Amino acid sequence: MISDTIGNVMWPGRVLPVCMLVLSMLVASQARAEPPLVADVIRIQRVADSETLSLTGEIIARDVVGVSFPMGGRILSVSVREGDRVTKGQELARLESVQQEQALLGVEAALDAANADLRQAMDEFKRQDIFLERGATTRTRRDDAERFFRISEANVERATAELKRVQKAYDDTILRATAEGVVIDRFADSGEVLAAARPVLALALGGALDAVFDVPEVMPTKIPADLVVQLSLVDRPDVKFTGYVRKISPLVDPKSGTVEVSIGVDQPPASVGYGDAVRVMVARPVPPRITIPYSALTAYGDASAVWVVDPETHAVALSPITISRYHDGLIVVAAGLENGELVVTTSVQLLYPGRILQLKEAK
CATH class of the missing domain: 2.40.420.20 (conserved putative lor/sdh protein from methanococcus maripaludis s2 fold)
Structure with missing residues (x-):
């Protein structure tokens, strides 16, 4: 009956609106039913x-230095491992040094010979000087003795300088700690061939610790400089301590879109050490x-x-x-x-x- 009415009364341009009206009436009727x-x-x-962000980071040493040999060569031994505490001047590693030892022995022998020549030339110069005062020699012989003495002095100075150079080359085959610290990483083992300046060990100097976090890019701009944060260990939540915002990286990681934030740890508990996973809770207001x-x-x-x-x-x-x-x-x-x-x-x-x-x- 409805379609007939539409066909007899309505013209084609208004068929669709009427159908929609009828359909909505049917739906409304069904809804009422x-x-x-x-x-x-x-x-x-x-x-x-407000938002509370839970961030997980890592405890690291604040002052870390990589130690390396100034010259290349094959490692003879590495005498420390991760976690070892070292003192200033302690031997950490050693390169094979056969050539340096031979060169050192040769230069030491040359210096001994130069010193012997110097003593002989000095004695002869003093004797000729005395003889000249007494008229028992000629000025020419006295001057020749002085010239030989000066040459011997120069030979000793040259041999001494060469000894210092060779001694340094030998000392460079022994890697020593520049300060007291803890070995936190080891990059090489005995038998490896290293290039010059390639790191062998990483040392943490002093006892200062930082907790490092990767923070969403928009958050660091809203961190107050005097903010004190509460930290806890991930595997031991009962170990709690405080820290302060020490450094905010000016660079954004292009892959993760995060910024590295370093939290200086105030008086960490004795159980907190390098590499521990740490959590921080940060609350911030939102519009x-x-x-x-x-x-x-x-x-x-x-x-x-x-x-x-x-x-x-x-x-x-x-x-x-x-x-x-x-x-x-x-x-x-x-x-x-x-x-x-x-x-x-x-x-x-x-x-x-x-x-x-x-x-x-x-x-």
């Missing part, structure tokens, strides 16, 4: 909030925002949406929303909802436009 559906709703309210639970979310075509309830008729309608982000079981809504609106949070899969609900309002 069904008993109200019991569903939970929440009343939308934009409120100020007022609207949040809804995940259970309220549905789809409207390719967009996200929620079911909004008419407070007078208790009929539902779809409302598209823009999502800012997801957070701890909640959805932060950027646009699409206003204060005071009622949003359905349960049984959303059973809803259709115009369906009547029996409301159970919750916070």
Whole structure:
């Protein structure tokens, strides 16, 4: 009967609107015919909030130095391991030094010979000087003795300088600690061939510790300089201590989009050591925002949406929303909802436009 009426009365351009009107009337009639559906709703309210970020980092030494040989060669021995405490001047590693030892012996022998020549030349120069005063020699012989003495002095100086050079080359085959510290890493073992200046060990100098964290890029700009943070060990949460923001890296990691923040540790417990995993909790305020639970979310075509309830008729309608982000079981809504609106949070899969609900309002 309806289609006949449309065919006899309405012209083609208005067939679709009439059909839509009839369809909505049928849906509304169906909604009135069904008993109200019991569903939970929440009343939308934009409120100020705060975020608590839990970050996991690592305890490291504040002052770390890499030690290496100034020359290349094959490692003869490495006498320390990770965790060893060393003193200033202690031998850490040694290179094979056969050539340096031979060169050192040769230069020492040359210096001994030069010193012997110097003593002989000095005695002859003194004797010729005395003889010249007595008239028992000629000035020419006295001058020759002085010249030989000066040459011998120069030979000794040259041999001494060569000895220092060769001695340094030999000393460079022995790696020693430049200060008291703890070995925190070892990069080479006996038998390896190293290039000059390649690190062999890493030493932590002093007892100062830092906790290093990779922090989201937007957060460091909001960290006050005098912020005191509470730290705890990941595997031993009962071990708690405090720290302060000591350094914020000016560079952003291009892969993770994070910034490295170093927290100086104040008086760490004795059980805290290098490499321990540490956690920090940081709270920060955020602008007022609207949040809804995940259970309220549905789809409207390719967009996200929620079911909004008419407070007078208790009929539902779809409302598209823009999502800012997801957070701890909640959805932060950027646009699409206003204060005071009622949003359905349960049984959303059973809803259709115009369906009547029996409301159970919750916070």
